[in-house]
Amino acid sequence: MxxxxxxxxxxxxxxxxxxxxxxxxxxxxxxxxxxxxxxxxxxxxxxxxRDVVSRLGAVVAPNTAGASTLAAMAVPPARLEEVAEIVSAEPAVNHNYEREHAFNLWFVVTASDAEELRATLDRIARTTGLPVIDLPLEQSYHIDLGFPI
Amino acid sequence: MDRALLAAIEDGLPVVSSPYADIARQIGTSEDDVIGRLKRLLGEGVVKRLGLVVRHRAVGFDANAMVVWDIGDADVDRVAEKLAAQPFVTLCYRRPRRLPEWPYNLFCMIHGRDRRTVRKQIAELNASADLEGVPTAVLFSKRCFKQRGARFSTANMEPAA
Incomplete structure (x- = not known):
């Protein structure tokens, strides 16, 4: 705890x-x-x-029409840190995580419009020489009420 | 005006005795208008909740799993409603498949204290929606390279993965 x-x-x-x-x-x-x-x-x-709470604020429902997406890459393990750094340097990327899977790098892109979103994903693919899969939200099912800690 | 309001509170409400009055001054409206708008946005479901946003890792929730399944398009909504009803599921989404490398269309996030507990919860999930035999994968998170609150001011947000 x-x-x-x-x-x-x-x-x-x-x-x-x-x-x-x-x-x-x-x-x-x-x-x-x-x-x-x-x-x-x-x-x-x-x-x-103390960073136990990030903020006192509003949690906004995700919008399927937004210029945002969840993207993933299958990065050769030896290149993971280098590629992660390239991804994190993009201003439109707000979460960037390593996960245990062949697709081992997952990140959220929130852009001001569809064009900026596309440009960000293209730039990452070009700079790293690796394909990026783009998995935009289609439907949200969960109501976020917070949960007991 | 709603967008300006969400942008003004994206980093959180100020912790002062009259926080809504502070926000109102920032966006050029009245305190009661801010309160009224937030009530309406909550009622409409645009704002899902107003309160403390906890950093799960800071309170000992170290295991974070993204569980994915390939569910037939005709069944996915029904299955998702069942999964989303489990208290330990913190997010549940449908996303497109990207064949052949990514065959999964249903995503659930589970935050737990340790992997053993989370694995047990995943087994419960599969049992609750009768998912034995359905193609699935569990992706535990390891390193976090970047984390920042979503920016409501620039665009509609994608939820934290």
Whole structure:
């Protein structure tokens, strides 16, 4: 288990969704957990500072019509780091992971339009000399409610 | 205006006593308009949730598997609804096959504390939707080379893989 206290875990589990939509949301939470507004804000700031929580914010539904895609490459293992660096250097790439499979490099491209998306994938294929498969979202089935940690 | 609002909060709400008033000032509208819009976007399903976004690795969820199957086009929606209902499935998507090298069209993401647990959950998944014998692969993640929050301001986002 990572370094969160049991009260922090409880707090995180309670507030992955339904953050109050009212003028003083932290005061509302404070009244529910019997703390002060300042204490609740300090807890959230601390979780963000420690990188346990990336942000307090909105999770937006994926849009099938967007200029974004999940792409994969089968990279010879000896070239993986070099190719990963080329992929990560693209500004439109926001996640880039190694996975255990013949297709061992997976990345998400989020571009401002279809043309930029295409250009990014083409540039990666050209620079690395390796084919890129493009797997755009067709349908999302899951409702993201956060999940207990 | 909705796009400007999503762009303004893409890095998170400010942790101050009146966060919606801060956002309203940034995009030139009223605090109540921001609150009203966010309520509507949640109601419409454009915003799936508003709250803490956890870094799973930071809280001990070290095993991350992408599980893929090749499901017949006529059955894929029905199977996907079943898989997506399992509490440990964090994302579930249909994507195109790229034959011959990539024959899979249904993707589920599972985050777990360790690989043993995740493998057990995958077995449960296969049993729950009667998927014995269906072509499948499990791709555990290893190194993360780059991770950044999705940018709502530039485009519609692709979910974190």
């Amino acid at each position: 990572g370094s969160v206290t049991s009260s922090e875990r409880e707090f995180i589990n309670a507030w992955q969704r339904d953050f109050p939509l009212e003028r003083r949301p932290f005061r509302r939470i404070a009244s529910m957990v019997e703390e002060t507004e300042t204490e609740v804000m300090a807890t959230v700031r601390d979780l963000i500072r």
